[in-house]
Structures are given as C-alpha cells and as structure tokens.
Amino acid sequence: MSVTVRVPAKVNVQLAVGGARADGFHDLANVFLAVGLYDEVTATPADELRVTCSGPDAHQVPLDRGNLAARAALALVERHGVAPDVHLHIAKDIPVAGGMAGGSADAAGALVACDALWGTGASRGELLGICAELGSDVPFSLVGGAALGTGRGEVLTPLEVGGTFHWVFALADGGLSTPAVYREFDRLWEGHEVPAPEASPDLIEALRAGDGVALAGVLSNDLQPAALSLFPALERTLAAGTDGGALAALVSGSGPTTAFLAKDEESARSVADALLASRTCRAVRVTSGPAPGATVRAHGT
Known part of the structure; x- marks a missing residue:
C-alpha cells in the first residue's frame, strides 16, 4: 500500500x-x-x-x-x-x-x-x-x-480570504540561504532598534475582501532589503515584472524567488511573458491562491 x-x-x-x-x-x-x-x-x-x-x-x-x-x-x-x-x-x-x-x-x-x-x-x-x-x-x-x-x-x-489572487513567480538563477538572509537583516539593522512586528489590518482586510488592488498597496517583506543586498540582480527582475503590468512585486520570503501580484489570469500571463522577455530570470510560474493545505490524494496498493 x-x-x-x-x-x-x-x-x-x-x-x-x-x-x-x-x-x-x-x-x-x-x-x-x-x-x-x-x-x-x-x-x-x-x-x-x-x-x-x-x-x-x-x-x-x-x-x-x-x-x-x-x-x-x-x-x-x-x-x-x-x-x-x-x-x-x-x-x-x-x-x-x-x-x-x-x-x-x-x-x-x-x-x-x-x-x-x-x-x-x-x-x-x-x-x-x-x-x-x-x-x-x-x-x-x-x-x-x-x-x-x-x-x-x-x-x-x-x-478569511474572499476571492482568488493571481500570481506570477520568477525563479532566479542561484539560491539564497534563509539563515544568511536573516544574518544580513541583523547586519543592516545593527545599531538600530527593530520595531516589534505587527500584522497590517489593511492587508488582512484586503484578503478578506478578495481585493487584489488593495492587497497590492500593502504587500511588504522586511527581509527584502537583506535579500537584495545579497542578490542585487533581483532588483532588475522586480522592475521587469512591474514594468510588465504587475500590480505589485516583492521578494518571496527569504528569496530569491520574486512574486508578482496580477489583476487577473490574463494579466498574469502578460506579466509572465514580460519577465521571460526581460531575461532577468530562468523561468516563470503562473498560479493563484489560496490553495488547500496537505491533502491525501491517493491510496494505492
């Protein structure tokens, strides 16, 4: 089995x-x-x-x-x-x-x-x-x-999520170590007090409403400066996706994948084409969310 x-x-x-x-x-x-x-x-x-x-x-x-x-x-x-x-x-x-x-x-x-x-x-x-x-x-x-x-x-x-959000992910040539990105975050903040992290009420409301335009205005990633410091070429990828019509762009987590929020599925495919034409990434993926968590798909014998 x-x-x-x-x-x-x-x-x-x-x-x-x-x-x-x-x-x-x-x-x-x-x-x-x-x-x-x-x-x-x-x-x-x-x-x-x-x-x-x-x-x-x-x-x-x-x-x-x-x-x-x-x-x-x-x-x-x-x-x-x-x-x-x-x-x-x-x-x-x-x-x-x-x-x-x-x-x-x-x-x-x-x-x-x-x-x-x-x-x-x-x-x-x-x-x-x-x-x-x-x-x-x-x-x-x-x-x-x-x-x-x-x-x-x-x-x-x-x-709660009140709708579907359309995404394009640009895959970078090379990787980033999550611990290294956090170390760089600490280095960039050295000598300064780091604010206590708080969830954005506007972002949570945008998710609840299923409002992609509102969500685009409040996307944020405190690790992005550290990721860009270690992998500066990602700046070009972010710019290419934004120029290609994305509502917003950010580094995904600790990177180096970059994420682009699009208005709808058709727009997502246009953003993907622009990213590929820019030659700033090795591949792109178009998808949407939310998606379910771990799900048993099959029992076999």
Missing part, C-alpha cells in the same frame, strides 16, 4: 520581522497565502527509511536523514514506536531554495502520508506540534489557505 499527499507552496504577503531573540530566531508577523504550486509526497512500505526525488531541481534536494521529509517520518516514529521502514518519494514542483517553503511542504506531506500509511491516528494538534518542531513554515504547509503566523511563524491564526 502507498499514500500520496499533495502540499502547496506559499507566498508571504506580509513578512514583518522583529529583532533577534536569545534563541537566535526572530519574532514574526507572517501572513501566509498558499498558492497552487504543489509537491507530492508518496509513502510506501520499505525495508528501511529511504528518500527519492524527481522533478525540476531534484538534484538540489538532500536525500539523507537530514531531509525535512525524513525528519518528519522519524518524529512520528519517535512518538508512536513504529519502525521507520518507509520509502518517501517527493515529486517536486515547488522551486527549491526559493523562499516558497518547498522543504517545509515536503515535511508536512511526509507527516500526513506516514500517519495514514502506519495508522498512527495522530490528532491534528499532535501533527501541528510536530510540524512546529520541524520548522517555522511547516505548520502552515499542513494548514494551507491563509493564516497569520506569530512567534517565529509557527503559531497560526487562520485568515
């Missing part, structure tokens, strides 16, 4: 970052929106824990026990005493190291798939607790939709 779970990418429509905490993390007000780019994680019985991966950039995905999907399976093993004899195959379509929570999505997918495969019967609360231990973005990958993440991003409050 096997179980396949589909998990979405995310874009941070707001990422407000506080100063570094004693534990090295930063307090966040992180408004997540799940979008329709997906990885699929399939769990199949095996003689031992094994991870494989296929799809774009699969060669960049670690296949040892350090992989977040493998760590998710092992966390469930530790709690329920089952043998970690599973083959996890990741069919990857979320950009790797692109600030879209691909690794976090795989962790959530593996957790749900192994829970179903092994019949551990973990509660939603238990699964969310394991997700929070695995990483700040992992709980949202389980939940999907839209949510405000506080703490280091793992404490979620679901948000």
Whole structure:
C-alpha cells in the first residue's frame, strides 16, 4: 500500500520581522497565502527509511536523514514506536531554495502520508506540534489557505480570504540561504532598534475582501532589503515584472524567488511573458491562491 499527499507552496504577503531573540530566531508577523504550486509526497512500505526525488531541481534536494521529509517520518516514529521502514518519494514542483517553503511542504506531506500509511491516528494538534518542531513554515504547509503566523511563524491564526489572487513567480538563477538572509537583516539593522512586528489590518482586510488592488498597496517583506543586498540582480527582475503590468512585486520570503501580484489570469500571463522577455530570470510560474493545505490524494496498493 502507498499514500500520496499533495502540499502547496506559499507566498508571504506580509513578512514583518522583529529583532533577534536569545534563541537566535526572530519574532514574526507572517501572513501566509498558499498558492497552487504543489509537491507530492508518496509513502510506501520499505525495508528501511529511504528518500527519492524527481522533478525540476531534484538534484538540489538532500536525500539523507537530514531531509525535512525524513525528519518528519522519524518524529512520528519517535512518538508512536513504529519502525521507520518507509520509502518517501517527493515529486517536486515547488522551486527549491526559493523562499516558497518547498522543504517545509515536503515535511508536512511526509507527516500526513506516514500517519495514514502506519495508522498512527495522530490528532491534528499532535501533527501541528510536530510540524512546529520541524520548522517555522511547516505548520502552515499542513494548514494551507491563509493564516497569520506569530512567534517565529509557527503559531497560526487562520485568515478569511474572499476571492482568488493571481500570481506570477520568477525563479532566479542561484539560491539564497534563509539563515544568511536573516544574518544580513541583523547586519543592516545593527545599531538600530527593530520595531516589534505587527500584522497590517489593511492587508488582512484586503484578503478578506478578495481585493487584489488593495492587497497590492500593502504587500511588504522586511527581509527584502537583506535579500537584495545579497542578490542585487533581483532588483532588475522586480522592475521587469512591474514594468510588465504587475500590480505589485516583492521578494518571496527569504528569496530569491520574486512574486508578482496580477489583476487577473490574463494579466498574469502578460506579466509572465514580460519577465521571460526581460531575461532577468530562468523561468516563470503562473498560479493563484489560496490553495488547500496537505491533502491525501491517493491510496494505492
């Protein structure tokens, strides 16, 4: 028997970052929106824990026990005493190291798939607790939709979304390390007091109303200056998308993927064409949100 779970990418429509905490993390007000780019994680019985991966950039995905999907399976093993004899195959379509929570999505997918495969019967609360231990973005990958993440991003409050938002994502040549971007954030703020992060009421209202124009006016990412400092070429990509008709543009999370909000599907495709013509990115993806969280797609035999 096997179980396949589909998990979405995310874009941070707001990422407000506080100063570094004693534990090295930063307090966040992180408004997540799940979008329709997906990885699929399939769990199949095996003689031992094994991870494989296929799809774009699969060669960049670690296949040892350090992989977040493998760590998710092992966390469930530790709690329920089952043998970690599973083959996890990741069919990857979320950009790797692109600030879209691909690794976090795989962790959530593996957790749900192994829970179903092994019949551990973990509660939603238990699964969310394991997700929070695995990483700040992992709980949202389980939940999907839209949510405000506080703490280091793992404490979620679901948000209402009143419509569909159309997005274009431009994939950069090269990657950015999330820890490196946070270090650069700290360097840029050195000697200054970092404001406490707060969610924007106007942004939450724009989501609730399904108003793309209003949302475009309040998108923000406190990590963007740090990402641009480390990867200056992203400035050209942001400008190309805006010149191509995007309502707004920003770096997605810690980057280097850049995100462009469009008026509608037709406009999104025009923005994508403009980005490709600009030669400032290696590929583009057109999609929309919100999207559901981790979802069991198939049970096989």
